[in-house]
Amino acid sequence: MGLGVVKRIMKRIMKYGLMPFLILMVMLCFPITLNATEITEKSVSENAIVVVIDPGHGGKNAGAIYGGYIEKTLTLNTAKAVKEELEKYDGIKVYLTRDSDVDMELGERAAFAKEVDADLLLSLHYNMSELHKLFGTECWISAFGRCYAVGKDFSTIELEILTKEGLYDRGIKTRLNSRGTDYYGIIRSSTENDIPAVIIEHCHLDQENDKPYMDHNVWPQKYGVLDATAVARYFGLKSEQLGVDYSNEVHEATAVPDGKVSPDDTPPEWCEAEVTEVDEETGMIRGKLSAYDPDSRILYYTVSFDGGKTFGEYYRYEPDENGDVYFEVQAPDKKRTRLIVAALNIYGGLSQTELLYEGWLNYLPDEEAVEETIVITRQPTGLDEASKKLDETDVMNEDAGASKRVQSVFGFVLWVLFFGFSILSIGVAWKYFIDKKWRKNKENDKN
Numbered sequence: 001m002g003l004g005v006v007k008r009i010m011k012r013i014m015k016y017g018l019m020p021f022l023i024l025m026v027m028l029c030f031p032i033t034l035n036a037t038e039i040t041e042k043s044v045s046e047n048a049i050v051v052v053i054d055p056g057h058g059g060k061n062a063g064a065i066y067g068g069y070i071e072k073t074l075t076l077n078t079a080k081a082v083k084e085e086l087e088k089y090d091g092i093k094v095y096l097t098r099d100s101d102v103d104m105e106l107g108e109r110a111a112f113a114k115e116v117d118a119d120l121l122l123s124l125h126y127n128m129s130e131l132h133k134l135f136g137t138e139c140w141i142s143a144f145g146r147c148y149a150v151g152k153d154f155s156t157i158e159l160e161i162l163t164k165e166g167l168y169d170r171g172i173k174t175r176l177n178s179r180g181t182d183y184y185g186i187i188r189s190s191t192e193n194d195i196p197a198v199i200i201e202h203c204h205l206d207q208e209n210d211k212p213y214m215d216h217n218v219w220p221q222k223y224g225v226l227d228a229t230a231v232a233r234y235f236g237l238k239s240e241q242l243g244v245d246y247s248n249e250v251h252e253a254t255a256v257p258d259g260k261v262s263p264d265d266t267p268p269e270w271c272e273a274e275v276t277e278v279d280e281e282t283g284m285i286r287g288k289l290s291a292y293d294p295d296s297r298i299l300y301y302t303v304s305f306d307g308g309k310t311f312g313e314y315y316r317y318e319p320d321e322n323g324d325v326y327f328e329v330q331a332p333d334k335k336r337t338r339l340i341v342a343a344l345n346i347y348g349g350l351s352q353t354e355l356l357y358e359g360w361l362n363y364l365p366d367e368e369a370v371e372e373t374i375v376i377t378r379q380p381t382g383l384d385e386a387s388k389k390l391d392e393t394d395v396m397n398e399d400a401g402a403s404k405r406v407q408s409v410f411g412f413v414l415w416v417l418f419f420g421f422s423i424l425s426i427g428v429a430w431k432y433f434i435d436k437k438w439r440k441n442k443e444n445d446k447n
């Protein structure tokens with residue numbers, strides 16, 4: 001294709017496609033301009049502590065969606081509440097990475113924190129797990145140097161405040177990717193800029209145990225106040241308006257580690273349990289367990305009735321002064337019970353006991369029980385588990401559907417643009433073809 005052809009196509013675009021082209025350019029530039037003004041509007045005052053609050057997700061990235069909860073909305077509401085509360089303190093400047101429902105790359109969020117020279121970046125999140133079993137609150141921090149130490153010290157205060165409300169402490173954790181750097185993008189990018197970043201997973205949206213701590217009307221704002229208090233306590237701020245002064249609060253500073261602080265990738269060293277009572281009438285089994293992990297901490301325990309093939313819900317692992325946790329579980333009716341207990345550490349590593357009890361627990365009237373026993377010996381399948389799995393799949397599909405709807409709006413706009421440009425290109429090409437043919441004919445006429 002010669003230069004003349006390009007020129008002619010450009011001419012055609014100018015003639016037929018200038019407006020759509022301009023509209024497309026404006027649409028592409030709009031978000032960029034928005035962010036740019038956001039940053040330049042913010043002037044950094046000299047000696048103030050600078051904290052950047054990052055509402056996780058946003059735009060077409062909704063985060064966790066469950067039972068009417070949408071993570072990106074919760075995080076934004078919480079972030080606004082953090083800012084409002086923190087601005088009641090002296091000597092602090094607070095920025096939000098986003099203050100509306102917009103898409104934002106993780107690198108962009110970290111770059112913004114760098115731009116305003118942040119002392120701390122808090123990325124706010126709400127959690128959800130695949131099997132809906134996990135519950136509690138946790139903090140993720142960098143595995144490296146000063147960012148680890150600051151992250152650890154802030155998170156200690158944060159989790160102390162949240163667990164005082166009744167939330168279960170899932171711990172302060174690091175996570176590495178296959179290259180051996182921080183796994184989470186926002187932490188990795190911030191650490192590269194020497195800005196300590198903490199991901200706060202306030203609670204789980206999909207778990208019964210956390211239900212008391214996620215009411216739409218109360219908790220997103222309440223978490224904001226609690227997060228702000230943790231920041232104020234960490235930096236030793238005071239507020240006349242609130243009548244609080246944390247400037248004399250002492251907290252032991254974590255030493256800056258030399259190497260990286262790796263997560264615990266091994267299961268608990270041991271998990272032992274004994275059955276103390278089996279009630280054959282009711283199917284109630286009582287016992288005690290004790291587990292140990294030298295690298296991290298035991299977080300949950302759980303029980304299997306099918307010899308360790310499947311485990312049920314998770315329970316808090318809270319040992320008494322002798323290091324024992326007492327359990328009381330209900331064996332499933334009309335099934336052969338093969339009891340095993342397992343303990344999980346804060347990184348999800350699981351260790352289980354030997355088979356603790358095996359037998360038939362029938363708490364049906366005698367005649368019925370015998371009949372059921374015969375039926376069951378013929379088909380010893382875990383029907384309950386199967387239907388439970390089905391329920392879970394349904395929920396997950398529902399979730400996927402909701403985020404797909406958000407995506408499909410964006411997809412539709414893109415599709416319309418693509419379709420428009422295809423038609424335009426065909427038009428231009430057609431016009432060019434006709435033109436060329438016509439000119440050729442004319443030239444032929446001349447010759």
Ligand SMILES: [Zn+2]
Nearest residue numbers: 056063125126
């Ligand atoms: Zn999230």
